[in-house]
Amino acid sequence: MSAPRHRPVAVLGLGAMGRALAGALLAAGHPTTVWNRSPERSAALAGAGADVAGSAAEAVAAGELVVVCLLDDDVTRRVLERAAPALAGRTVVNLTNGTPAQAHRLAEWVTARGARYVDGGIMAVPFMIGQPGAFVLYSGAEDAFLDWRDTLEAFGDVHWLGADPGRAAVxxxxxxxxxxxxxxxxxxxxxxxxxxxxxxxxxxxxxxxxxxxxxxxxxxxxxxxxxxxxxxxxxxxxxxxxxxxxxxxxxxxxxxxxxxxxxxxxxxxxxxxxxxxxxxxxxxxxxxxxxxx
Ligand code: FVH
Missing domain, CATH: 1.10.1040.10 (N-(1-d-carboxylethyl)-l-norvaline Dehydrogenase; domain 2)
Incomplete structure (x- = not known):
């Protein structure tokens, strides 16, 4: 029996949390493309095998799963707008902290561009990612969540909260x-x-x-x-x-x-x-x- 294929993933945002998430995806064996506004933050990940994209759109185009972990909803929206033409067919898992209303708006916007949207809330600090005790709340497009569940388990235990994209944020x-x-x-x-x-x-x-x-x-x-x-x-x-x-x-x-x-x-x-x-x-x-x- 052949080993399961590790599908390509992308991470937008390499702050303290984004770097931990990208590191976990690399450790799990995924071809991982990363992008960050300040490119110097990608150096250690590049050393660990990540591809470094020159733009958010380039990163989105490289990943079947796009994990977003940016400062806030405003930044997330602006970054995804620049990558909009590449979104169709992708699954966006947004782990940026936000409100239920922001999750609803972004879910609608992402879905209108032909992608699936899952919102998430990380219940861990960066050093806990991939370690016992870390867990992440998810809600939104259930088919997309089930499709990527095994991959998302690299971050910590998963808790599915249903189809309402705002549930994870609450x-x-x-x-x-x-x-x-x-x-x-x-x-x-x-x-x-x-x-x-x-x-x-x-x-x-x-x-x-x-x-x-x-x-x-x-x-x-x-x-x-x-x-x-x-x-x-x-x-x-x-x-x-x-x-x-x-x-x-x-x-x-x-x-x-x-x-x-x-x-x-x-x-x-x-x-x-x-x-x-x-x-x-x-x-x-x-x-x-x-x-x-
Ligand atoms: N760190 C934690 O303990 C918590 C744990 C639970 C989840 N939160 C949320 O995760 C989001 C990211 O948090 P973070 O810890 O990675 O935050 P920073 O280290 O400050 O990194 C912020 C990233 O956002 C980028 N960014 C900021 N402004 C812009 C902008 N105008 N355009 C593009 N990107 C922007 C920043 O880029 P740079 O400053 O490196 O260029 C970082 O990638 C957050 O929602 C937490 O609430 C973390």
């Missing part, structure tokens, strides 16, 4: 919101202990242990949101609203800006005022999404 941005919430909390906590004179290195194991324990609560909280049964499980919103004032007062005494924390206090107070004091934290989702009376 989930990508939601996961980033969770990440920034965690890092925002960590940064605030770090400022507090530093202001109190504790070396942050000594605090790190404490915060890691505490957040790890709290992460274990998430599946139950998610189930509570789905069922609408917001059991306080010993930690009512009323109790949490009462103690949150201490957190803000301590920040004031320490000279720490509580700007990241005040919105949480406001949400707790609003929940209690609206009669949810005996429920648990999961009830706050209803206030954010405005479906709680």
């Amino acid at each position: 989930h990508d941005l939601a996961l980033l919101a969770a990440m920034y919430g965690m890092f925002g909390g960590f940064l605030h906590a770090t400022a507090m202990v530093r202001a109190a004179g504790t070396p942050v290195g000594r605090f790190a194991p404490m915060v890691t242990g505490w957040l790890t324990a709290m992460l274990g609560e998430l599946p139950a909280m998610a189930a509570a949101v789905d069922s609408g049964e917001h059991d306080a499980d010993g930690s009512s919103l009323r109790m949490q609203a009462a103690s949150f004032g201490n957190l803000l007062a301590a920040c004031r005494d320490l000279g720490v800006d509580a700007g990241l924390m005040r919105p949480v206090r406001d949400l707790l107070d609003e929940a209690v005022a609206r009669g949810h004091g005996e429920e648990g934290l999961s009830a706050l989702v209803g206030l954010l999404h405005d479906d709680v009376g």
